[in-house]
Amino acid sequence: MLGISVYFQDLDLHYLQEAKKCGVKYVFTSLQIPEEDYTSLDEKLPLFLNQCQLLELQVVPDISPVTFDKLKIPNQDYQQLKNMGFKALRLDYGFDDYDIIKDLQKDFYLMLNASVIDENYLKDALDHGVDLSKIAVTHNYYPHSDTGLALKDFQEKNKIFQKYGLTIQAFVCGDVLKRFPLYEGLPTVEKHRTVNPYIASIELLQNCCVDDVFIGDSQAEMSTLQYINDYMKENIITIPCYLEKGYEYLYDQNIQVRKDQSESLIRLSLPRKPYIPIQKSTLRKRGYIVMENQLAGRYSGEVSLMKQDLSFISRTNTIGFIHPEYTDVLDFINANTKIRFVRL
CATH class of the missing domain: 2.40.100.10 (Cyclophilin-like)
Structure with missing residues (x-):
């Protein structure tokens, strides 16, 4: 499926409305990055969540221990996250506690950080009763130039994930508004930093075992989103x-x-x-x-x-x-x- 990213410093509700028309299903947001402006979170978060609910967009918050503090809720109070309307979580920590993973699977679709998952972890997870059909692996994006993943290494790792039936997710840059503070794009694969995001998305989907593509940056052209969606849904190259x-x-x-x-x-x-x-x-x-x-x-x-x-x-x-x-x-x-x- 196709996803976009929203950051509260650049929050644009109209962008959500237009993106929905282009076939977007997921909205990624980070509730832990230090560069984000969370001073108006009490005001912006309800607006954001309400808009996504009205548009039937699935919000994917990237969370870590600092998230609970920013949301002003008790540490690891996942029930509060559920009450706020979150149905999916991208966990940036806590992978080794399989009991927590299994417990969270009852309420959330979980997305784990692909950079710290390997085959040994997946074998252990299965041995501990984790349902891998309810888990996606989400690759990181890389804000700093020259730090993104090498394409070959990325492909090899995804072959392992695919063998275990995991949904694989990755990021490409936006082509309207790059994200603060570096404004250098947010791709998973370094090669894609200077590539049109539509071209990059096709390569991820066709050659890299990727199932879901997210625009990592704050905004993309509507035509770009439509082109990606048409390829994902109908195998049409525009x-x-x-x-x-x-x-x-x-x-x-x-x-x-x-x-x-x-x-x-x-x-x-x-x-x-x-x-x-x-x-x-x-x-x-x-x-x-x-x-x-x-x-x-x-x-x-x-x-x-x-x-x-x-x-x-x-x-x-x-x-x-x-x-x-x-x-x-x-x-x-x-x-x-x-x-x-x-x-x-």
């Missing part, structure tokens, strides 16, 4: 692009990709059209949208996306191009995905 006049009919269609793909280009399952005139035949660059012309014979009218730079060929017309920020979606289009062109 491609912001420019199409030449006469080819705008290709916008906003769900287009199937051919099952037999090459290394150099992605062939689309669209009807061919004979006698396409020869025009705008240029070098075929990565990210170009091309159509075969009448020189291609029975292939005339076939549309492809260029994955690699190829030389000029007279039988191929250029009919558009993918926005440069989204060109890397080409690396994740396969025979099982559909694509949808949208206007820039």
